[in-house]
Amino acid sequence: MESIDESWQLAKKQGALRRRAMMIRAIRRFFCERDYLEVETPVRIPAPAPEEHIDAVPSGAWFLQTSPELCMKRLVAAGYLRIFQISKCFRAGERGRLHLPEFTMLEWYCREGNCETLMQECEDLILWVAQALDGADVLVYQGMTITLKPPWERIAVSDAFARYAPLSMQEALDKDCFDEIMACEIEPSFGDGRPVFLYDFPVARGALARAKKLDPDLAERFELYMGGLELANAFSELTDEKEQRSRFGKAQHIRRAAGKAVYPMPEPFLSSLRHMPESAGIALGVDRLAMLFTDSASIDGIVALPPEML
């Protein structure tokens, strides 16, 4: 690329990058006001959480974090009541209109929280950001008008299948096409109107989530969608060391069988679960939130330099 073209490309982004910065300032203020402690945990770690479909980038004999989840939960287990972090995460091979292999994640954890309290906190946070940026309670994204006034829509995954997919959730699981139906049929239906919380995922789709007491096939996990974008993923945390170890072991086994890198067991995290209180945590994609607040069609529009420009 000629340098004059590059200057033009970067200059064009200035407005979006400014709004992104204002948005992040508003997020920090929101958590400070609610008495959350901002923490910084290491980006380079020896053992990322073994998950079937998340690939870590090696860094020497260690790895770059795929999320700050394990380190933050050790703080929760040690007695921290409310913590949040905005940090860089790295996932190999993820690149597309909504994906960067290096991206920014907001995570927060709350002792004694649960999925319902986290949903309310999502509503409050995003409304807070909209008011800080525009003094508004609506957002227009790619021609869609999204109303941010709570309460937002809440749909169980099985109901979403019944409403938007040609087959039921159980049939999709049996036929091994859950992800395809989710990505191609259900997610695109969540556009206009209110943001949507999708909850009650099958337990197999929530590696670190607690199973529901009344229905152990379902996990206490939800996802937040806005303007057709998957924005956040939340759990009531699994606090059973044995159960967590067995799920990680299963994921390691699947990764080994698929010829993928197998990460070591995160032992210090597992032993910290012995002291883990009832708590809930959530990860929210800061880049995607910036896309929504800058009306950017692609994630490339809200980072200064996507990898192809480096």
Added chain:
Amino acid sequence: MYQASDLKKNLRIKMDNEPFIITEFNFVKPGKGQALYRCKLKNMITGSQFERTFRSADNFESADLQEKKMQYLYQEEGKYCFMDNVSFEQVFLTAEQVGDAKNFMIDNIEASVLFFEDRPLGITLPNFVDLVVTEADPWAKGDSVTGNTKPVTVQTGYMILVPTFIEEGEKIRVDTRTGEYLTRVKQ
């Protein structure tokens, strides 16, 4: 051999023994789920289009496509005949396979013919071709040269917009990719 992560727009792959070109591509990954590669594919033989979603474990053969330099000989009943100048082997392509290239094909022009396992699929012309203007409104000498254009007809029958100073019998250079006038060719 390609893996799903190699998929991108314009990549040509082989499936069920037929060549396909990817006309649209999207990477998606639903929360905690696996990476999916949504593609729109076009069958390079039949032209039919459809959507398909692949997983990271999928892999593909590259389409066995070859390009051969051949000479354009003649057109007869909607068939276009090309000849290999070394083996003297001749192949015929339909008007549909030749596409817009027929606007710039003069006798004996050299083209690259795309083959899939001995089957011709299409052609690519050199980027620039010189063509004779066969019909044009006259240009009154003394008129000043402006940015205006006028339509003329070239030897292949193609109509093209050129500057007003171009006259009948002159040669012009045309970009075959855009179909646009580039410059006058002095003889």
